[in-house]
Amino acid sequence: MHDFAAYNLWMRPIGLLLLYGFLSDLGHDVHFVDALFPTPGETAQYELSWPESKKYHTGKLPEERIDKPAPYKYVPRYYRRYGLPPDVLRERLKRLPVPDCILVTSGMTYWYPGVRETTSILRNIFPAAAIILGGVYATLCTAHAELHAGADAVIAGDWQAALPKVLEQKYALKVSGADVRRELSMPPQPMLYPGTGFGVVRLTSGCPFRCSYCASGRLSGAFRTFPPEQVERQIVSNVERGVRDIAFYDDALLVQTERALVPLLNLLISRGGDCRFHTPNGLHARFMTPGLAGLMRGSNFRTIRLSFDRIEAPGCSVPKARAGHLENAVASLVKAGYEPGEIDVYTLVGVPGQKEEDIVETVRLIRGLGVRVKPARYSPTPGTAYFEEDCRLLPALRTEPLLHNPTAAALWGFESERYDRIKRFAGKGTFS
Numbered sequence: 001m002h003d004f005a006a007y008n009l010w011m012r013p014i015g016l017l018l019l020y021g022f023l024s025d026l027g028h029d030v031h032f033v034d035a036l037f038p039t040p041g042e043t044a045q046y047e048l049s050w051p052e053s054k055k056y057h058t059g060k061l062p063e064e065r066i067d068k069p070a071p072y073k074y075v076p077r078y079y080r081r082y083g084l085p086p087d088v089l090r091e092r093l094k095r096l097p098v099p100d101c102i103l104v105t106s107g108m109t110y111w112y113p114g115v116r117e118t119t120s121i122l123r124n125i126f127p128a129a130a131i132i133l134g135g136v137y138a139t140l141c142t143a144h145a146e147l148h149a150g151a152d153a154v155i156a157g158d159w160q161a162a163l164p165k166v167l168e169q170k171y172a173l174k175v176s177g178a179d180v181r182r183e184l185s186m187p188p189q190p191m192l193y194p195g196t197g198f199g200v201v202r203l204t205s206g207c208p209f210r211c212s213y214c215a216s217g218r219l220s221g222a223f224r225t226f227p228p229e230q231v232e233r234q235i236v237s238n239v240e241r242g243v244r245d246i247a248f249y250d251d252a253l254l255v256q257t258e259r260a261l262v263p264l265l266n267l268l269i270s271r272g273g274d275c276r277f278h279t280p281n282g283l284h285a286r287f288m289t290p291g292l293a294g295l296m297r298g299s300n301f302r303t304i305r306l307s308f309d310r311i312e313a314p315g316c317s318v319p320k321a322r323a324g325h326l327e328n329a330v331a332s333l334v335k336a337g338y339e340p341g342e343i344d345v346y347t348l349v350g351v352p353g354q355k356e357e358d359i360v361e362t363v364r365l366i367r368g369l370g371v372r373v374k375p376a377r378y379s380p381t382p383g384t385a386y387f388e389e390d391c392r393l394l395p396a397l398r399t400e401p402l403l404h405n406p407t408a409a410a411l412w413g414f415e416s417e418r419y420d421r422i423k424r425f426a427g428k429g430t431f432s
C-alpha cells in the first residue's frame with residue numbers, strides 16, 4: 001500500500017477473508033497472503049516493525065520511503081510503501097505452490113499503485129496464473145482498474161454474484177452448486193496471521209442511509225444483518241486462538257439492534273471472558289440508547305467512536321446526528337460507566353465549500369461534551385453525490401484516483417494549513 005500515512009487500526013481485508021472461507025469450504029487448496037503484515041519470523045529476520053505493538057494490538061506497519069507519483073509532486077509530505085518490502089513478499093510467494101488463479105483485493109481507491117505493484121510481482125513469479133481483482137477500488141473505479149491494475153479480470157461489487165461465473169467460465173475452476181450466500185464462513189484469523197492478537201468481524205452489511213460523502217450504498221447494496229450466533233462463533237474461534245481485541249467493520253452497527261447487536265451483546269455477556277471490542281468506524285450517535293450503552297460496557301467495548309457531521313455546504317447530506325443526538329449518546333455512554341475522555345467523535349473536515357466557522361462551531365460543541373474530537377479528512381469517493389460536485393471543481397478526479405487521497409485533496413479543495421489549524425483546535429480548544 002502506498003500512502004502519506006497509514007497505521008494498523010485493526011486492518012484486515014475482510015472481503016478476502018470471506019472469499020478464503022468460501023473457497024476452502026469447497027475443498028480448493030487456498031493459500032492466503034496479506035502483503036501488509038509480516039509474520040513474527042519475517043519481523044525478526046528482516047528487522048521489520050511488528051504492526052501490533054501498540055495499544056490493543058494496533059501499531060505501525062513496516063514502511064519505506066518511495067518516490068511520489070506526478071500528481072503528488074506538490075504535496076509537501078513524504079510518500080511511503082507500507083507493508084512487506086517487495087523482496088520479502090517475493091520470498092513469501094516463492095514458498096507457495098504454483099496457483100491456477102490469484103484473487104487480489106483492493107482498499108482505498110487511491111491505493112491503486114500498490115495494487116499495480118503487487119500484480120506485477122505476482123505475474124513475475126506466477127506467469128501462468130490468472131489474476132482477478134476485486135474490492136473497493138475495483139468496485140468504485142472499475143474502468144480505471146481494468147486499464148491500470150494489471151489484472152486479467154476486474155470484478156465490481158459483491159463477489160457472490162460474479163466470481164463463481166468468472167472462475168468457471170474463464171478459468172474452468174469448479175465452484176457451481178455452492179451456496180454462495182454462506183458468506184459468514186470466515187477462518188479464525190490467527191490461522192492466517194500467525195501470532196496475531198486481533199481480529200475483525202461484521203454483524204451487518206451496508207447502511208440504510210445515503211449520506212452524500214459515503215459510497216456504502218454502491219459498495220454494499222441494501223442493508224442486512226447477519227445471525228448474531230454466527231458472529232459469536234466467529235469471535236469465539238478467534239479468542240480460543242489467542243485473539244484479545246476484536247474490531248467491528250460495520251457501516252451501521254446501531255441499526256436494527258434488536259435483531260443483531262442486542263442479541264450478540266447478550267451472548268457475549270453471558271459467555272464472559274477478557275476479549276475487548278472496538279468500533280473504529282463511526283457509530284450513528286442518534287441510535288445510542290442507555291440500554292445499548294449498558295450492554296456495550298458490560299461486554300467490554302473499549303474503543304467507542306461516534307460520528308457527528310453538520311455539513312452545511314450546498315447539496316448538504318442528512319446530518320448523521322444532530323447536536324441533541326450527540327448529547328444523548330454521550331450521556332448514555334457516561335451513565336453506563338464510560339469516562340467522557342474514552343469516547344471519540346469523528347467529524348468530517350475538508351469538504352469543498354465547507355465553512356471554517358461551521359467546523360469550529362462543531363468542534364466546540366463536541367469538546368463541550370468533554371469527549372475527544374477526531375477530525376476525519378474528507379476523501380472524494382466515486383459513487384457519492386459529493387463526488388459529482390467535486391468533479392466540477394476538479395474534473396481530473398474522474399480519471400486519476402490518486403486525487404481522492406485526503407492528504408492530496410487538501411491541496412485543491414481545502415488547504416492543509418486550514419486543516420492543521422482545525423486539528424490543533426480540536427486537540428486543545430484554542431488556535432494557539
Ligand code: B12
Pocket residue numbers: 005006007009010011012013014015016018019103104105106107108109110132133134135136139155157158159160163206213214215216219220249250251280281282376377378379380381382404406
Ligand atoms: C471498515 C472501514 C474502515 C476501517 C478499516 C479500514 C481498513 N483500512 O481496513 C477504518 C475505520 C480504519 C477506516 C478508515 C478510513 N476509511 Co474506511 N471504510 C471502512 C468500510 C466501512 C468497510 C470496508 C470493508 O472492510 N468492507 C467490508 C468488506 C466485506 O467489503 P470489501 O472488502 O470491499 O469486500 C467486498 C467486495 O469488494 C468483494 N471483494 C473484496 N475483495 C475481493 C477480491 C476479489 C478477487 C473479488 C472477486 C471480490 C472481492 O467482496 C466483498 C463483498 O462480499 C468502508 C465502506 C464499505 N461499506 O465498504 C469504508 C471506506 C473504504 N473508507 C473510506 C475512507 C474515506 C476512509 C478514511 C480515509 C477516512 C478518514 N478520512 O480517515 C480512512 C482511511 C484509513 C486507512 N488509511 O486505512 C472510503 C473509501 C474512500 C476511497 N476514496 O477509497 C469508504 C468506501 C467509505 C466511504 N466514504 O464511502 N475505514
